[in-house]
Amino acid sequence: MIFTIFYILINIIFTILNFIAVFVLYIFVRPFSKKKSIIISHSISKFWGRSLMKMAFIKFDLENKENYDLKKVYLLTPNHQSAFDIFCSFCIFKGLYAFVSKDTYGKVPMVGLGMKLANYIFVKRGTVGAVKSIEDIKERLNNKTSIVLYPEGTRSKTGEINMPKRGILKVADKCPDIPILPVVIYGTKDIMKARSFKINPFRKIKVRFLKPFYFKDIEGDENTKLKYWHDIMTKNYNELKNKDNNE
Template sequence: MARWKWGALNALQAVMVLLVTAVGFPVALLLGLVSGPGAALRVASWYWAPLLFGGAGAKLVVEGAERVDWSRPQVLVANHQSMFDIPSLFAAVPVPLRFMLKRELASMPFIGWYARLMGMVFIDRGNARDAKQKLGEAADRLRDGATLVAFPEGTRGTTGVVGAFKGGALQVALDAGVPVVPVAIEGTGAVLPPSGFRVRPGTIRVRFGAPIDTAGLERNVLATQAREAIVGMLQKNRGQSTISEEIVL
């Protein structure tokens, strides 16, 4: 397709994202105020994520979800390629999700408001005292039965190499005594690169690894195990399913 046509299509897609967000998240906010966060959290999975996938022309493939006991609280740790990682996880995970996010996202219209009301955890990495408090709140949510998602690299990767894992998300799992589930995400960077708004159709794979029991582990050991599991899933049979596969979107 000619460059100008892609530009025009991407402009329409950007408008669609704004409209979908502007319409959907206020409904979720009202639902959260009336019935609590459970159903409101699922609005992102039932409404927002499928529409974003449809608008992008992207397909989601989920692998290994049967490995995870979704009735348990746990921390999902994933590699980070794109902002499209977030709707991909909302669509792939069958239970309400709360994310550990950068503080800057809290000020975004609609998305930030929704995330605050839904009990997402915003970490200010430049403020050690605030970060410690927020990590403590995250551990409390896990003790109350929540499923948390974190991107331990701390930023979106641009080279395809999984960066070193920062310890905050892993420490939350250790403090709460819950398992860590490694999640390998593949294809989001091709659908939506880390910078700009250049959307292209493609297939996104979300692979769930075996949960890691955190009992007795040190944080650095846990970080290494989780990262190695993700790297292994990304390297093994790229483009092919090695465990049971389900087409979701």
């Protein structure tokens, strides 16, 4: 519990420093170059996320990195198990990318401003909000910015991978030539258990990059396509789980 208190205090301090850096950037850089301010804001956010993982002494085991071509733009689709998945994503994804997040996160003091300046995308409920979000995603992809989207929509409460929401198909329909990169993450739920604020340090996160695919190449209706993503993710998640249990 002592480590948790220490970690939360450091987290708060680090978040405030991150906000100050972003705010200074907003004043002195954004008026002259929006693109540079986005890149720098994203870099600050990555540094923030990676530092929080390092402070918890988290290590990573990355598999099949050859499936992740850093020269390409992707729809990056990891599974969602924990609040630490965001920090994990900052550690495993490279280059310029934008998160797709609920609009409520944009209202969080300091964090919300940082996300907005990094050009991340907020999803509002309702048809109009969904259409606007998809257009925002398309615009980022056209500008060579990968998208990090959690297809399940929310964190899994069972520890198993949930069926993805239909939103991923709507995005894929608008951007049919952008490859989907499934990314399996195992172990983040053990850093902080559900309904608990206790931080469990010194964990190893296993990550496996699967082969990219296009939903347009998957034959069948929407349910078949969603099931395809769910099945390959579940299969590899269970493999990582068994591998971890045998170590």
